[in-house]
Amino acid sequence: MQVVVVGAGIVGCSVAYECAKAGAKVTLLEAGRVAGATSSISFAWTNATTKFPRAYYDLNVAGMRAHLELRRDFGTTPWFTQTGSVEWRNRAEDQPAYLENFRQMKEWGYGIEWISRETLARMEPEVNIAGIGEGPISYFPEEGWVDPALYCAWLLRAAKERWGAEVLEFSRVTVIESEGGKVRRVRLADGRNFAADAVVNCTGGWADASLGDAQGIPLESTIGVLGFTSPVALTLRSQLHADDLDIRPDGAGRIMIHKISVDATMKGPEPLATDSPQAAELLRSAREVLPALEAVELEALRSTVRPYPADGFTCAGAMPGLEGHYMAVTHSGVTISPYLGRAVADEVVRGEWHADLDAFRPDRFFQNPSPVAQMSEA
Numbered sequence: 001m002q003v004v005v006v007g008a009g010i011v012g013c014s015v016a017y018e019c020a021k022a023g024a025k026v027t028l029l030e031a032g033r034v035a036g037a038t039s040s041i042s043f044a045w046t047n048a049t050t051k052f053p054r055a056y057y058d059l060n061v062a063g064m065r066a067h068l069e070l071r072r073d074f075g076t077t078p079w080f081t082q083t084g085s086v087e088w089r090n091r092a093e094d095q096p097a098y099l100e101n102f103r104q105m106k107e108w109g110y111g112i113e114w115i116s117r118e119t120l121a122r123m124e125p126e127v128n129i130a131g132i133g134e135g136p137i138s139y140f141p142e143e144g145w146v147d148p149a150l151y152c153a154w155l156l157r158a159a160k161e162r163w164g165a166e167v168l169e170f171s172r173v174t175v176i177e178s179e180g181g182k183v184r185r186v187r188l189a190d191g192r193n194f195a196a197d198a199v200v201n202c203t204g205g206w207a208d209a210s211l212g213d214a215q216g217i218p219l220e221s222t223i224g225v226l227g228f229t230s231p232v233a234l235t236l237r238s239q240l241h242a243d244d245l246d247i248r249p250d251g252a253g254r255i256m257i258h259k260i261s262v263d264a265t266m267k268g269p270e271p272l273a274t275d276s277p278q279a280a281e282l283l284r285s286a287r288e289v290l291p292a293l294e295a296v297e298l299e300a301l302r303s304t305v306r307p308y309p310a311d312g313f314t315c316a317g318a319m320p321g322l323e324g325h326y327m328a329v330t331h332s333g334v335t336i337s338p339y340l341g342r343a344v345a346d347e348v349v350r351g352e353w354h355a356d357l358d359a360f361r362p363d364r365f366f367q368n369p370s371p372v373a374q375m376s377e378a
């Protein structure tokens, strides 16, 4: 079976790896560089906390497990760090939702516990404990983060060396051609074409584009911004989540900073200077949590599209109207990808249906009412 995967972000690389492993002849076509788009500008936190409804939580938990299971394939997973997360809310008005999330996560069996200020001070002595409000502090030992570019590199190397997958960068797909209502071939902007029994669309924030006979899905993407400090001598190991601020180590002493209210200032994925108001706000917020950042500036800011299918949930499954055209697009893509890749390979290559994806099928965008919207209301 010839499977063409379009897009080599973390989703496409996972799908290509798993389809090749399942026995398909795989060609992965990427318009730019492997992991050159959203996947390399991601906070990349593996988690299922606050992921509602239950089916979406379960999908994220399956992704977290699949990250651990990849160790069996590789013996080592140098792209994955599992040092846990710490979270708190400073504002009194945010406490009810924070406490309710703790209760629900605990009931669903998620790794979550309260820790004291003394414990946090021992774990992470550089955190400004006095700056944390009155509310309780939660700890998530099973959470971690991924270096998506490394992840993609390792999976694609294995897909090529073990199963002969072909990976072509700078190869933009413009048309998916069909015959008799079935996918037949994929044509590139430069005129090359590739025969296909199945095409898996993993184009993330570009998945709303029609490619010849293949339609896209509606997206409501947003913009995300990350700040990176210059190297700083800190021993910080955990991820820190305080209100809408996220902080974590990013290797070689650099600290990565993300803040949702900074994302909200963006109209598009524009270049941002290290002396922009967004940089100042990221640093100001992070310094309140880590006073050692007082002497440090941002080395870089990066912004990109966060790919959200129009209802905010993962979209995975056969597209209506064109046999052999499959969609795999999601936010939380770093968390979900290793599981999504496996599930797509089961469905496309092995012909094994994944009932846990039923709430996330693309046809919900082409019918009314959407099953996942009904679940959210329940």
Ligand SMILES: Cc1cc2nc3c(=O)[nH]c(=O)nc-3n(C[C@H](O)[C@H](O)[C@H](O)COP(=O)(O)OP(=O)(O)OC[C@H]3O[C@@H](n4cnc5c(N)ncnc54)[C@H](O)[C@@H]3O)c2cc1C
Binding pocket: 006, 007, 008, 009, 010, 011, 012, 029, 030, 031, 032, 033, 034, 035, 036, 037, 038, 039, 040, 041, 042, 043, 044, 045, 046, 047, 171, 172, 173, 174, 202, 203, 204, 205, 206, 223, 224, 225, 226, 258, 304, 305, 306, 307, 329, 330, 331, 332, 333, 334, 335, 336
């Ligand atoms: C700031 C920020 C923070 C985030 N934090 C988290 C987090 O903490 N945890 C988490 O799980 N997720 C997080 N996400 C979301 C996560 O990063 C994404 O869900 C994930 O990276 C999407 O991967 P992808 O492979 O679908 O997209 P991409 O990495 O964008 O890959 C899609 C690829 O398709 C290619 N392409 C597009 N059109 C074509 C075409 N016609 N032909 C060939 N190639 C094409 C593009 O060039 C691109 O390389 C975050 C995102 C951002 C921006």
